[in-house]
Amino acid sequence: ANRRAWPALVMELRAHMEADADVASDEVQATIERWEQLFRDSFCGDDAVFEARVRDAIVREPDLKLGVGLDDALFAYLQKAHTVDHMAPAGVGPKPSAVTVARQRAAHQLLDRPLVLDDPVALTILGADEEQSLRNSLDKFNHPMSIGMRSSVVVRSRLADDLWEEAIERGTRQYVVLGAGLDTSAYRRPNAPGHIFEVDLPDMQQWKRARLQETGIAVPTSLRFAPVDFESIDLAQGLADAGFDASAPAMFSWLGVTMYLDEAAVVETLRFIAECAKGSTVLFEFAVPLSSLPPIMRIAIEQMTAQFAERGEPWKSFFEPAALEGMLATLGFSDCHVWTPEELNRRYLENRNDGLHLGSTPTRLVTAMI
Numbered sequence: 001a002n003r004r005a006w007p008a009l010v011m012e013l014r015a016h017m018e019a020d021a022d023v024a025s026d027e028v029q030a031t032i033e034r035w036e037q038l039f040r041d042s043f044c045g046d047d048a049v050f051e052a053r054v055r056d057a058i059v060r061e062p063d064l065k066l067g068v069g070l071d072d073a074l075f076a077y078l079q080k081a082h083t084v085d086h087m088a089p090a091g092v093g094p095k096p097s098a099v100t101v102a103r104q105r106a107a108h109q110l111l112d113r114p115l116v117l118d119d120p121v122a123l124t125i126l127g128a129d130e131e132q133s134l135r136n137s138l139d140k141f142n143h144p145m146s147i148g149m150r151s152s153v154v155v156r157s158r159l160a161d162d163l164w165e166e167a168i169e170r171g172t173r174q175y176v177v178l179g180a181g182l183d184t185s186a187y188r189r190p191n192a193p194g195h196i197f198e199v200d201l202p203d204m205q206q207w208k209r210a211r212l213q214e215t216g217i218a219v220p221t222s223l224r225f226a227p228v229d230f231e232s233i234d235l236a237q238g239l240a241d242a243g244f245d246a247s248a249p250a251m252f253s254w255l256g257v258t259m260y261l262d263e264a265a266v267v268e269t270l271r272f273i274a275e276c277a278k279g280s281t282v283l284f285e286f287a288v289p290l291s292s293l294p295p296i297m298r299i300a301i302e303q304m305t306a307q308f309a310e311r312g313e314p315w316k317s318f319f320e321p322a323a324l325e326g327m328l329a330t331l332g333f334s335d336c337h338v339w340t341p342e343e344l345n346r347r348y349l350e351n352r353n354d355g356l357h358l359g360s361t362p363t364r365l366v367t368a369m370i
Helices: 002-018 026-044 050-061 062-068 073-083 096-111 127-134 138-142 142-170 202-215 236-240 263-274 295-310 323-333 341-347
Strands: 176-177 195-200 223-227 251-254 281-287 336-337 363-368
Touching: 002 026, 002 073, 002 142, 002 202, 026 073, 062 323, 073 096, 073 295, 096 127, 096 138, 138 176, 142 251, 142 341, 142 363, 176 336, 195 202, 223 236, 223 281, 236 341, 263 281, 323 336, 323 363, 336 341
Parallel strands: 176 195, 176 251, 195 223, 251 281
Antiparallel strands: 281 363, 336 363
């Protein structure tokens, strides 16, 4: 029965596409809901783990999608419809990408067990209205695309926490969060030794400090704010003004930022880190060239990045992992390691039943040491 239902549903979706129907319309979203239910009924039932594996297999093996009559154009339309309401709208305050990440981190506290990232202020920092809105729409966060995004968000934050702990054990007493946005590292570990530096755009930091005061989140005495625009203000000076000791080692975390910067700005920031004290380390996230992704993933990510661009945040820089490792070595880094999704799944997401899983992703995490 399920096999017979697919052709009619594909025709219905194609009719929407050919009529240029708004993917956010009730009619298209109703079709998408039936599509998702039929997908589960056909392939995986209520098994979230198996569903994640099936979807990843479809991404990796393009021919698998042909069984339900999808071509690239229709798949792109499907993906565009899937992304509706999964990203924050543009507006006053933090950039949409920062709000999207904060929402996913907060949703993780409510939906997923066991917690990969235990963040007691994740909901609070959203503000009362945004927190209530999230609680009222939790079903949207159970969509496979949202689960995939959340997997990436919580894993990268947990890896940063773990590497920070390792740095503390080595005696490092400076932790620098580059492009902090709504990052909560300092507030979920207020008693960490040393100093924590949040680096971000001046307007964003002003907004965040007001939000912290409004929500009653205590600012640790160890925290320093360093207002810096990566593309126009000197990072070294901005950190020095905040009390950063260039003669002592530091741990740098730079997540969800480099793809929004020109390559020259990325390289300049890495050059600054490379000139820091011996024993310093960096964890950062970068985007791989979209042409290197499996065709289905490439189409999906092109849809996603197009929406980012519409919100004023186009992706600007992409790096081949091998070429990036070579560039880091040239800058003076050692022990460079690009983390694969498989490694991170084994480290953080094994033996789960909630569907959290890193599949074929457009970004990678890399660590390196001075």
